[in-house]
Amino acid sequence: MLSLLFLNPPNEFHEPVGRDLIYGCWCHGKRVADMQLPPLHLLYLATILRELGGHRVRVLDALVQNLSLSAIAEQAKAFDAMVIHTSNTTFRYDLKVLAAVKAAKPGTISILTGPHPTVYPELVMQEGIVDLAVQGEAEDTLLELFGKLAGGDGLADVAGLVWRDRGKVVSNPRRPLRPNLDEWPFPDRSLVDSSLYYNPHSRRSPFTTALTSRGCVARCIFCTSPPFYHGKFRQRSAANVLAELKTLRDQGFREVLFRDESFTENRKRLRAICSGLIEQDLDLTWIANSRVGVLDEEDLRLMKRAGCFYLWVGVESGSQPVLDRLRKGITVEETREMFRMANKMGINIHAHLMFGNPGETKEDILQSIRFLMEIEPAAVDIGITTPFPGTPLFEQVKAKNPQIGDGSELQIDQVHNIAFFSRHYCELDEEFLENALLLAYRRFYLRPAYVLRYLRRIRSLRQLLNVVRAGFNLLLYLFRDRRN
Template sequence: MKALFLKPPAGLAFKNIVRDFVYGCWCNGRRIGGMQMPPLNDLYVATHARQSGIEVLFLDASMEPDRYGDLLNSRCADIFAVVLMSSTQSFRQDVATIRAIKDLNPQVRSILYGSHPTFMPEYCLKEDVVDYIVLREAEETIRCLLRAIANGEPVDREPGVGWRTAGGEIRINPARPLMNLDDLPIPDRSLLPEKVSYFNPVVKRLPYTTMQTSRGCPGRCIYCTSPAFYGNRYRLRSVPRVMEELREIVRIGYREVFFRDETFTVSRSRVREICEAMLSEGLDLKWIANGRVDMVDEPTMQLMKRAGCHMLKFGVETGEDEILKVYRKGATCDQAREAFRAARAAGLSTHAHIIFGGPGETQQTIDKTIRFVKSI
């Protein structure tokens, strides 16, 4: 019997919607924000689960509709559990997907993890087809939960799990302590669909993949879910472990990496160590990363450029300093202007994330933000 790790079908109109573990569901439309991301968090969870001897079936149904159809036609006969990452935006669709699977095989146990189960666990468990939810960082909790389900063991003392008792009462256990990131396995990218290139308008070289070298962020921005997920902690994988995965990525044929760290540039000394290691090993990779405008400098960005970086993404948010204070961003418009200037001087492309409609927003501040973004 297998555990099915499923990225549900999205339908033709929404094929390139990204399911993000921390931030939920986002992006549609090829010309502006639309992109497709290899489902990295799903790969982490599935690869980690196999360390308990669980047989894993990984299926990105948005990319493999025929294979998904074959699974349904088999009535999910050899599946004992289905694991889905769910967000507020996708929750209703996810429930419908689980219901369709359970209609075919009522013995399948369902597990939801991600932003919606973390922030609204009771709401999720009110749905009769949702058997378990997992809070916050999911890898170790899902590994232990699947082992318990497979062995017919109780889950009532399993940290980070929510479930219903035989009498229908909802129970939510306290979240599991966060992991040492070096204890996570390198995600098994052979689980991804064969001969599929995920679309991304900012990637220069295909095939590309995603990767994490850290989790969390030292920022305390009021709009961001990262602190709630990761407990106001910033955790790093060791540089040798990062390099081990980068070498594996090159070995299996990837030509570009999008580092999906919330803030790759928190530790400039570590960024320099990674870049110098990439250069010394001659890794032929282009790459993209996320940064903060108050956590970059021109010499570091010059080194990043030499090591293969071609784009940095920044959360600019607004062109109004008073709104940045409301957001508790911890950065200023002047710092954003300088970061973009320095990035251009280093030869890097830039990407500005903007928020419209937050607390204190007016038509005047929206217009000011548009002018500001055009100016940087």
């Protein structure tokens, strides 16, 4: 048996970061109203290594606790190995965390998982303080790895592992994805303090997150999920999902945020889950992601009866040519219809948009802003399009300018706030994009009619406090000193 620490590192900017899922595309700070979610994939890993591997585990969320490097290093001394998810936007600071731990206890085995070691395993292993890395989904690889380490066995046949053999970096063959997600235990939420997390859209407390599928059927050129999961989309069964939701209800949770890329993709499964929630009277409210063009009014009506009150939707643009270049697989009219239906049913929608897309013009961005006012989402977040390693958009940029390297020059505080190599696919300059971002936010949120409409939706003191906190953080973002 080994003692294993699963660490969610802090960041040097002392702001919340949404790094709860392993495949990346993480956001940070005031732009997302200081949202902070439990590190769900670390909870999966820790639970599986404890229940199926028999190891002693701890999840340390140093991000939500805002721990110093010295505090992390001191707590890490008690463990044989430490696992961190890392992406290109956090990699450089994550190395500082590893260095602090190694300085306090040189024998600690350091393991990196996530999008960066998946795309650039050899580069990651060039860092001497990184002992091992995992490509792709980490559960089964770590389960086998720690079994080998505990037994003193060799690592040559651990699929998905990147290691050193007499100083030479070796990338073992990639591990096939586990086809049946029902086989894994539910993540143990008691491994973290659920009261520390914050969702500005939440209605009830305590809330938690859940993941009922992995991957996405879409092939958007900017998203890391499809390449991370080999382009495959896997789902847990409705019965398995309902069993977890009942467990969460019995543990005292009142609300669930589903972190699937598209919780609603399989409508037959969606209806089975909704019907089960109603029939079993689980009394959970919930939020989920959905793709445009999937749902009809009957679906939305059933979802609302089952406790759904909020959806997150990737709108991206109000220009059809821009959507086509992004390979979104949706139309502007389908987006318009989805918002019409949801508003009719009384389900709020959070719209995500991007500026600085391939081939985008000033008129396209102005069209998106007008479209945003037309469809009337409950909330928006808008970011400057970012090329992430492993995506078609990143490869397009790298072919034109190899100086982008592994993308780790982009730090987490800059993600979606600055134009990062966008000149290679968008002719709009950095200053215009950053100004357009703030213009859109201000036009949308600072309308008296919007503020009044939103205040009318408040039904509890908790909602009021969430709105005040989110609004304050948004104002800090809108009127921040952009020189810093």
